[in-house]
Amino acid sequence: MSSRENWWYDEAAGPLVRPYAMVRGRTRPAGELHLITQVLAMPTVSDPSSLSVDHREILDRCARPTSVAELAAHLNVPLVVVKVLLSDLLQRGDIVVHNRPHADVPDRNLLQAVLDGVRGL
């Protein structure tokens, strides 16, 4: 573990290597992961010992629904990195994700509910 941790935190590794090293060569996020996609951890994780620290932090933070953008901010990694980590967890079945149809404009009922909510702030 210690050699990996050196990669992880060593500033000399620079911003190029770090994201790549974190996902250990896996590159392509899968599925519909957008900034505001809501991520929820499943109550039981399949095989915790095979997960990295970052995977586990994601699962901890997603005990309640959390957005992809918030996860990236809290883990302090670029969005593309958190998306790759989330893809791993999706494949394992350890999380579920929830999207409104991405390109759809919110309908009247949804807008009315948001309007009421903002007025009540």
Next chain:
Amino acid sequence: MAFEDSDVPTAVKIVVAGGFGTGKTTLVGAVSEIPPLRTEELLTEAGTYVDDLAGIEGKETTTVALDFGRITINQRIVLYLFGTPGQNRFWFMWDELATGAIGAVVLVDTRRLDSSFPSIDFFERRNIPFLVAVNMFDDSYDYSIDELRSALDLDSRIPVVKCDARVRQSGKEVLVGLIQHAMSRLEPAAR
């Protein structure tokens, strides 16, 4: 899936745009229930969007920061507010932000009106609902709404309001104005 849809809120977003220094993050912070968070996207030096890490170890990269906040509307809906990163080379990110959004607030500083032209142009061209919010800085001249509308060459249907981006109530009114504007553009409700 071993969960009910109702466990997971519906997420919606509003984009807060405008030129550099117009108060975007200030406005987000004034209305957000959490201190604004910052996330970063990777870009290659050529300005292209990194959505795949293959081969990235051999490329010069830079990051673009995105500040955002959150408002829990109720148990079923959560609203995110995203401040746009700098203009020009980051348009690809604006596209991602604007897709499916309720609409956009374009913040304007009357001392530098032109800094918000590209934002206005972006939302006009894409036919995305937006509202212009004039952030009243202490030393800025108090132009009338008509003067501002004319200076910004805005369509009469685009709402223009004055605000103080530091003040929660003022930020709230800006959001209310935008949501009402977005609703006014929908087809009339079915009976």
